[in-house]
Amino acid sequence: MILNNFVVFEGIDGAGTSTQLKILKSRPESSKIDFSAEPTDCETGKFLRQVLGGKVELDPKTTAYLFAADRAEHVYGKNGIINSIKNNKAVIIDRYLFSSLAYQGVSCGKELPRKLNEGFPLPQILFFFDIAPEKSLTRIKSRDVTEIYENNEYLTQTRKQYLDVIEEYKNLESAKDMKIIMIDATQSVEEISKIIWSHISKLPIFNS
Ligand code: TYD
Numbered sequence: 001m002i003l004n005n006f007v008v009f010e011g012i013d014g015a016g017t018s019t020q021l022k023i024l025k026s027r028p029e030s031s032k033i034d035f036s037a038e039p040t041d042c043e044t045g046k047f048l049r050q051v052l053g054g055k056v057e058l059d060p061k062t063t064a065y066l067f068a069a070d071r072a073e074h075v076y077g078k079n080g081i082i083n084s085i086k087n088n089k090a091v092i093i094d095r096y097l098f099s100s101l102a103y104q105g106v107s108c109g110k111e112l113p114r115k116l117n118e119g120f121p122l123p124q125i126l127f128f129f130d131i132a133p134e135k136s137l138t139r140i141k142s143r144d145v146t147e148i149y150e151n152n153e154y155l156t157q158t159r160k161q162y163l164d165v166i167e168e169y170k171n172l173e174s175a176k177d178m179k180i181i182m183i184d185a186t187q188s189v190e191e192i193s194k195i196i197w198s199h200i201s202k203l204p205i206f207n208s
Contacts, residue, residue, distance in 0.1 A: 001121045001122065001174075002121065002122050002123070002175075002177045003082070003085055003091075003121045003123060003124065004124050004204055005085055005091065005124060005204055006081060006085060006090070006091050006121070006123040006124055007091070007092045007093070007123055007125045007126075007127070008092075008096040008098065008123040008126050008127070009093070009095070009129065010095060010096065010099060010126065010127065010129065011128060011129030011131065011136075011162075012133060012155045012158050012159050012162070013140055013147070013149060013155060014131070014135075014136030014138075014139040014150075015130070016129055016131070016139070016185050016192065017127075017129055018094060019189055020129075020192060020193055021037075021092065021094055023193045024196070027197075029206060032089060032205055032206070033089060033091070033092055034081075034090070034091050034092075035091075035093070036074065036091070036093050037093055037094035037095060038067070038070060038074060038093065038094070038095040038096060038099065039052070039067070039070050039095075040070050040073065040074045042073050042077075044066060044069050044070035044073060048063075048066055048067065048070060051063055051066070052147040052149070053147060053148075054147070054148050060107035061108050063107065063108075064104040064107075064108055064112050064113050064116060065116065067116075068100065068117060071096070071117070071120060072120075074093075075120055075121065081093070081121075082121070088205070090203055090205045090206075096123065098128075100113045100116070100117055101114065101117065101161070101162075101165045102158050102159075103149055103161075105165070106154065106157045106158050106161055122174070124177070124178065124179065124203065125179045125181060125199055125200070126166075126169075126178055126181070127181045127183055127199075128181070128183065129183045129185040129192075130183065131185035132159075133152050133155035133156050133159060135186060136185075137150065137152060137155065166180060166182075179199070181195075181199055183195060183196070
């Protein structure tokens, strides 16, 4: 199922999705948009942050289940995505099930993340910020905290997995109405924000 007015940003760590979200939040039209991210601010998301920070070590399968549980609350919960859409808001989020298919696809194989994520609704637009890990890693090196996936080898595999997953979705009947926009994430911040707005401004919510 595709949810109208639902938009997802994806990419490997350091691809620049957060910067673009910040720009969108400062637009006057943002009053019609609910913004959020995964992992969420719920307890599941907080626990996942500990896992990502290396404080808690789990079997990769457990991590895949936890991301799916966190997502279930994000989608179906009281203040979740479905309710925002019902309340006539657009929803734009940083990371969604494609992150699980890519990152957990690398750590525990494709099968489990696919199974855990097959029931979730799909966005009307998926933006994929594509960048080589060598470049994205130089962007995140300046941060204080590094997370378990933030290394060249892991992100190289994750990027490949993302690209495979996107190819699969392009050919999927149930995803034929999901628009996939590939962004060259090495372009300037301004250039990327123009491209993004050219697509988001066409959402039904801004044209009714
Ligand atoms: P990120 O979105 O980059 O946030 P921050 O900039 O605050 O670190 O980090 C989230 C990490 O979680 C990122 O490395 C990808 C990972 N992740 C998964 O492995 N699976 C998932 O399903 C999701 C949503 C995120």
